[in-house]
Amino acid sequence: MRESAEYICRHQNNNDGPEGREILDIGVLGGGTSGLLTALALKKRRPYLNVSIIQSKKIPIIGVGESTVPMVVSFLHNYIGLGVGDLLKNVRPTIKQGVRYDWGKPGDYYFNAPFDWDVNDIGLIGSMRLTGSPNGATSQAILMEHHKLPLWLGPNGKVASQMDRYRFAYHLDNALLVTYLEQEALTAGIEMVDAVIVSADKHPQRDEIVALQTDDGRKLSYDLFVDCSGFRSTLLNKELEVPFIGFEKSLFSNRAIAFQRDHGGDIKPYTSAITMDAGWSWMVPTRHNDHCGYVHSSDFISVEEAKDEVVERFGEVEFLNTVSFRNGRHERCYVGNVIAIGNSYGFSEPLEASALLQIARQVILLVDELPRTKHDRSTEQLMNGQAADDWDKLKWFIAAHYQINNKKQTPFWDVMRSEADISGIKPLMDLFREGAPLSMRSPWALEAIRKVGIPYYGLAGFDTIMMGCAAPHRLLATGESDEIWRQRYRMASTFMMSALSHDEALAVFDEDPDLLMVAGDFNASENHRFTTLGQ
Ligand SMILES: Cc1cc2nc3c(=O)[nH]c(=O)nc-3n(C[C@H](O)[C@H](O)[C@H](O)COP(=O)(O)OP(=O)(O)OC[C@H]3O[C@@H](n4cnc5c(N)ncnc54)[C@H](O)[C@@H]3O)c2cc1C
Incomplete structure (x- = not known):
């Protein structure tokens, strides 16, 4: 199948447009590496989406995470489409x-x-x-x-x-990388919302977020919320109370x-x-x-x-x-209309430097298999299975x-x-x-x-x-x-x-x-x- 004309055509021609899609507005909470990479991948691979990053400089990013593995290089250049020369000039990686x-x-x-x-x-x-x-x-x-x-x-x-x-792979200076990705996000047309999220309005019957409440009294609504809030896990853990499975043993x-x-x-x-x-x-x-x-x-x-x-x-x-x-992962990364990517979902201490790879793997699955309707649960099933399996295998290794x-x-x-x-x-x-x-x-x-x-x-x-x-x-x-x-x-x-x-x-x-x-x-x-x- 992978070599067939149909398969190659389907994966090379990015002709999967917005027709018949219900998920068009996506809010990404967090402007660290995971939030920026998620937002960029969504916007660059599916330009019809409206993508916003909600973040506050009052809550600093983690600021570490500089050693990568080969797929991250391909993810940055070939999946997200960042220019090799641009990245070299702005981030000054080593090999x-x-x-x-x-x-x-x-x-x-x-x-x-x-x-x-x-x-x-x-x-x-x-x-x-x-x-x-x-x-x-x-x-x-x-x-x-x-x-x-x-x-x-x-x-x-x-x-x-x-x-x-x-x-x-690259060694990436985290501060330079984040500054560069922020610039790329603005150029790509991603909206940057500067706000601290203090709480969320939830659906009365279902595990879903309806709107985010900001510290200056605004309500932000999206079709899909991506929680990239780091170890705080603001939406997945705090709001939806998805249990955390620790790796401390x-x-x-x-x-x-x-x-x-x-x-x-x-x-x-x-x-x-x-x-x-x-x-x-x-x-x-x-x-x-x-x-x-x-x-x-x-x-x-x-x-x-x-x-x-x-x-x-x-x-x-x-x-x-x-x-x-803390080492561990949540029971699920995708619940209702919330997907947690990065430290907000899981983390294993940095031996083998695999967190950015895990982010890339989650992002690719989300973007490639973005649900068409709000009732389509197949991506949720795929992402929950893959993310849990990945983090557990990494823990054992x-x-x-x-x-x-x-x-x-x-x-x-x-x-x-x-x-x-x-x-x-x-x-x-x-x-x-x-x-x-x-x-x-x-x-x-x-x-x-x-x-x-x-x-x-x-x-x-x-x-x-x-x-x-x-x-x-x-x-x-x-x-x-x-x-x-x-x-x-x-x-x-x-x-x-x-x-x-x-x-x-x-x-x-x-x-x-x-x-x-x-x-x-x-x-x-x-x-x-x-x-x-x-x-
Ligand atoms: C010690 C250590 C070493 C590491 N080394 C590596 C490595 O070598 N290689 C590797 O691949 N990974 C490494 N990692 C992991 C890597 O740092 C992270 O996976 C990566 O930086 C992603 O972080 P993040 O974006 O999930 O979270 P953060 O960088 O913490 O970003 C969270 C974002 O959410 C925002 N936010 C949170 N709450 C709110 C709120 N209520 N309102 C508004 N905004 C909010 C913050 O402002 C911030 O922008 C390491 C991690 C640690 C702890």
Whole structure:
């Protein structure tokens, strides 16, 4: 069906107009990343809609959320249609090729989890057998290791880009991103309403919102309300009282201290996740410095102790805000005429940096399947199923990262290893122990494994993290000689080490954004396919 003329025509020609539609006015509560992205997608993909963003600068946005995954890049450019050059100029992103985990084994050990983990062009089994880590499994892992990007300077002085052959994501400065998206929203014709919502008028019989009440006495009515109000969850939780399902049995962190530090000009093409005494620290490289945060559990460390540990570990830093959060999701994201997207629906602490991806996945489903009538409940059913499944899978995957991390022997990590509930992913971990990588088991086994459960980033992602963390396993045999693997590794290393450095590549992209090679058809995009999950 996907290749049929009808299918291609239906998805390429955006000829689905307003005729016969009852939902034409949409109010998006919240002007953070989720509100702006939702409003932009609705307006750009369905220009006949009247879209308003209701927000107040009196209630600040969360202001973190800077590391992304490949689909977010495709979502921004190919789904919403933001210009590559515009975004480069206004947001000044750096490129992320994966995550470097200071995680797993004690001491100086670390491993790279590149986005091409399912390509396996050099070989994960050989890398584990001969180097003891996944760092030699793929070309992108080597690029990460040497702070390079896949661009080469040719003898004619011209740069050849292979960015389209390697999935990549952005590191986005949150303040610059929000300012840029606000400008794009205004240009797209989205109405900006500056007001604090103090309450909502509800339908007397049904779980529906009729109007929002503003602090200056106005009533705002729409056909559909999108709740992007962040952790306040103003409509879904406060007004409609949809129950919250906490993840506290699996994920123990509940606070983050943001800080920044000098990177001395070394802009790493990856996010770092560094094990700390009572949690971990992210490190997101921007053009000027590293944006960082210590994610921890307040039951195990105070803010002052955490700051002391940061200084001891990283030297001179500038501390920014401290953010408290709760891990979990609401029972449903779509109730009546309200849909919650972003933190107002759910959140899992930021290891694996997947919140913007979750937002994109919810937004795409909403926009593509926008209900035609007020009685059409099919989109509600689809969105409630997908959002719950996504967040639950992400919870299990992150909890598994914690449970197998032997980097530190501190009270926090001892409790994580012994008490974190990983029941939703344990069956896969048991299978992994008896023959890994799971993604290289026989086709018949794979079919059976997928029935046991597909982890959040698919089997190849699961394998890389489990291998990198040295989770117990019996390594599958390949029958290939060590020398053959070494030859592949040497060839790839020689080629990758001749590539441009990350900062050289950023200068090239600033000059010629086409060399990023992301523009294209959203559904066909390699970056999009990577994170449609469920592989
Ligand atoms: C510590 C931490 C690190 C993170 N790191 C990452 C990461 O690396 N990658 C990633 O993808 N995600 C990350 N996230 C998640 C990410 O920050 C959020 O998912 C994203 O920013 C979306 O936030 P939001 O728009 O839902 O909420 P907010 O940014 O909180 O926006 C809420 C909006 O609602 C408005 N509002 C609320 N109530 C009212 C009211 N009554 N009246 C009017 N306006 C109202 C506010 O004014 C604001 O505009 C992280 C989150 C945390 C907590």
